Amino acid sequence: MTELEQEIRSALRPRRPTEAEVDAWTREALDGVAGPARPHARLIWVPLACAAVLAGVFVWRGVRPDTGPVATAPAPGVNAVQERAANREFLERGSTLIRMRNNIGQWAVIAGAQLFVGADATDAFTAAERAFPRAEHRFVFRITGAKPPFDVKYENSVVGPGMGGDAVAARIRTSPTADASLQVAGRAAASYRITDQTPGPLVLRDASGLERFETPGAAIIEHPTGMRRIYQRYLVPVRFAEFEGLVAAAAGPETLWYANRAWGPEPNANLVRGRNALVLLIPSTGTRLPARVLDGLKPKFLDQFAATSTRFVSTLRLPNGKTVPMQGDRPAVLAVMRDGVRAGFVVLRKGLDPTQVEWSLGTAAGFERERTPPELGPGPERLVDRRWLPIDFARLGGYDGGNAMPGAVTIPERLRKLSGREVVIRGYVIPIKVDPQNRTREFVLVKDQMACCFGVVPKMNEWIHVTMKPGKLATVKLDTPVAVCGTLEVGELVTEGVVMSLYRVKGESVAKD
Amino acid sequence: METLVRLAEQARSGDRLALETLLKRSAPILHAAARARLGDSLAADGAVVDSLTRIARGVRGLKTADAYPQWAYRIAARCALAVARRPDLRLVDPAAADRHPAPTHGPVDTLVAAERRQRVRDEIRSLARRLREPVYLHYVEGLEQRAIARLLDTSLATVNRRLRRALEILRSRLGESR
Numbered sequence: 091m092t093e094l095e096q097e098i099r100s101a102l103r104p105r106r107p108t109e110a111e112v113d114a115w116t117r118e119a120l121d122g123v124a125g126p127a128r129p130h131a132r133l134i135w136v137p138l139a140c141a142a143v144l145a146g147v148f149v150w151r152g153v154r155p156d157t158g159p160v161a162t163a164p165a166p167g168v169n170a171v172q173e174r175a176a177n178r179e180f181l182e183r184g185s186t187l188i189r190m191r192n193n194i195g196q197w198a199v200i201a202g203a204q205l206f207v208g209a210d211a212t213d214a215f216t217a218a219e220r221a222f223p224r225a226e227h228r229f230v231f232r233i234t235g236a237k238p239p240f241d242v243k244y245e246n247s248v249v250g251p252g253m254g255g256d257a258v259a260a261r262i263r264t265s266p267t268a269d270a271s272l273q274v275a276g277r278a279a280a281s282y283r284i285t286d287q288t289p290g291p292l293v294l295r296d297a298s299g300l301e302r303f304e305t306p307g308a309a310i311i312e313h314p315t316g317m318r319r320i321y322q323r324y325l326v327p328v329r330f331a332e333f334e335g336l337v338a339a340a341a342g343p344e345t346l347w348y349a350n351r352a353w354g355p356e357p358n359a360n361l362v363r364g365r366n367a368l369v370l371l372i373p374s375t376g377t378r379l380p381a382r383v384l385d386g387l388k389p390k391f392l393d394q395f396a397a398t399s400t401r402f403v404s405t406l407r408l409p410n411g412k413t414v415p416m417q418g419d420r421p422a423v424l425a426v427m428r429d430g431v432r433a434g435f436v437v438l439r440k441g442l443d444p445t446q447v448e449w450s451l452g453t454a455a456g457f458e459r460e461r462t463p464p465e466l467g468p469g470p471e472r473l474v475d476r477r478w479l480p481i482d483f484a485r486l487g488g489y490d491g492g493n494a495m496p497g498a499v500t501i502p503e504r505l506r507k508l509s510g511r512e513v514v515i516r517g518y519v520i521p522i523k524v525d526p527q528n529r530t531r532e533f534v535l536v537k538d539q540m541a542c543c544f545g546v547v548p549k550m551n552e553w554i555h556v557t558m559k560p561g562k563l564a565t566v567k568l569d570t571p572v573a574v575c576g577t578l579e580v581g582e583l584v585t586e587g588v589v590m591s592l593y594r595v596k597g598e599s600v601a602k603d
Numbered sequence: 604m605e606t607l608v609r610l611a612e613q614a615r616s617g618d619r620l621a622l623e624t625l626l627k628r629s630a631p632i633l634h635a636a637a638r639a640r641l642g643d644s645l646a647a648d649g650a651v652v653d654s655l656t657r658i659a660r661g662v663r664g665l666k667t668a669d670a671y672p673q674w675a676y677r678i679a680a681r682c683a684l685a686v687a688r689r690p691d692l693r694l695v696d697p698a699a700a701d702r703h704p705a706p707t708h709g710p711v712d713t714l715v716a717a718e719r720r721q722r723v724r725d726e727i728r729s730l731a732r733r734l735r736e737p738v739y740l741h742y743v744e745g746l747e748q749r750a751i752a753r754l755l756d757t758s759l760a761t762v763n764r765r766l767r768r769a770l771e772i773l774r775s776r777l778g779e780s781r
Contacts, residue, residue: 094777097723097777098743101721102723102724102739102742107634112627112630115630115648115651115655119626119652120659
């Protein structure tokens with residue numbers, strides 16, 4: 091056998107089914123058939139034919155089986171008690187969003203207008219799929235920040251025809267100078283990488299730099315493949331200056347509609363102003379089927395909003411009486427919150443300036459002040475006396491982390507320029523050596539607890555090797571964020587052919603964050 | 604193969620025990636067929652159950668027992684295709700197969716070997732299906748060329764030619780990285 095053949099065998103090491111598995115499969119297969127002889131099997135067609143005839147009679151007489159309420163219609167029969175209960179539930183749901191500060195580092199999935207939180211994306215996905223097995227859209231995000239406005243990394247995962255399970259992950263920060271990243275993951279295996287950020291327009295270009303276009307945003311993004319189409323479809327343009335609070339794209343009832351509608355993925359995400367707003371995606375036209383919620387799958391707080399029209403409209407009538415013509419071929423539904431609902435959904439067509447909308451009903455007024463989480467306490471800002479440059483892992487890790495092979499990671503020039511600067515950075519400590527007094531001279535600083543001990547293995551650009559300066563020691567607190575001040579060194583440190591670290595800090599002090 | 608044909612003959616005549624034995628004997632080959640299509644063992648499991656169910660239902664309608672291997676293989680391939688079309692299919696990262704890496708001398712060797720295996724897997728996956736299938740069946744599942752020819756319903760010469768061609772392609776692609 092040649093060396094290549096041995097390599098093939100080694101690489102494709104088969105997982106041969108065990109005897110127990112084969113037995114189980116055989117049993118399952120034999121259970122799947124009702125014995126070798128089924129002389130009366132064809133009798134199954136008799137009740138089916140009867141059902142078909144009855145269905146035909148119903149259709150002929152204009153009687154349709156109840157498939158649930160029309161999604162876009164207001165629920166006329168809801169009495170005050172039910173509405174209060176619905177409102178309470180909605181507020182509780184809102185509290186879930188707020189309580190996300192307790193779930194930092196975890197992943198959340200929005201499907202069917204509900205939130206599912208899990209230790210990792212798979213857990214959250216599993217929970218969402220269990221609850222909404224027919225949902226074609228699930229929005230995944232990772233809760234990475236606690237302080238409002240939330241710092242949320244979210245993925246828009248679309249499983250639908252033609253999309254093949256592509257996922258878009260976007261990290262959105264809320265400062266005009268914040269880092270941002272957007273990547274396409276999943277089976278498409280394409281990735282978009284932000285190489286620079288500016289407060290100006292978002293410029294996209296492919297790896298070859300051939301295709302470019304601009305859209306409101308604040309970053310320059312590269313992507314290695316020509317999958318710009320997907321990007322355009324799923325980009326959620328965010329003007330950072332206006333972006334405030336948690337914006338999550340929720341499938342909402344559309345999740346359920348998709349099952350019945352010829353739908354081409356078309357995001358209707360918008361510039362959103364408001365602290366807590368959910369942006370619903372609007373299905374396209376091209377179908378004559380009425381939008382209906384499948385029986386038994388109605389989102390619980392669907393009643394919280396009502397559309398201005400039971401049909402998709404080409405002109406939006408705003409609450410202040412103005413009308414806004416819808417441009418393009420994608421009509422939308424403006425969902426107006428009912429009276430008494432203190433936070434709600436905002437559905438706007440892309441391009442509609444939210445500042446032109448007078449939100450008289452159901453404004454995305456956000457949650458009350460007291461609902462916002464308390465301040466975390468003095469952060470590294472108190473250490474900033476114009477000496478320490480505050481940086482964060484979003485800035486350090488905003489590019490492909492590669493692997494530990496030399497040359498696998500290309501550190502952007504903007505980060506290389508930071509080498510030698512005195513910086514302050516927040517993170518969690520993973521000590522390498524600890525003395526009996528629980529102090530350490532050398533430790534690894536990671537961005538969150540998920541990178542520590544369990545969870546996700548951090549990429550090469552998501553951790554910093556910190557060595558305290560002579561005479562300095564840091565007290566180890568594993569689950570407490572700290573702010574490390576020191577001199578940053580950027581570059582590959584290669585030992586025995588393996589990159590040991592990309593970032594190193596000569597630590598001056600470590601303070602509780 | 605001859606055993607399968609004999610069992611198929613008995614199963615056709617309604618022998619339940621023969622059918623059960625036939626399914627058990629066929630399962631590894633069907634698994635190999637599904638794996639050759641999907642390139643993923645776990646996803647292949649689902650396809651095997653579907654295939655066995657279809658075989659159990661349809662074996663009595665088989666015209667001749669001689670055609671059983673090809674017929675079963677085609678069913679497995681179709682079921683694998685159906686699995687591959689499922690929108691919720693999540694193929695397991697092939698790197699997961701490296702949970703038990705080959706013994707090497709150090710972490711660098713382990714890393715290099717793992718990357719090399721990944722490269723080989725990627726290249727095999729990129730082969731055309733008619734070339735990839737014989738590679739899987741021969742080198743991974745250990746089937747002889749004659750058995751592969753029978754399964755794929757083609758000639759021995761064709762199988763040999765495809766194997767040779769696949770190796771040539773792999774050698775040319777992988778040779779550069781050495």
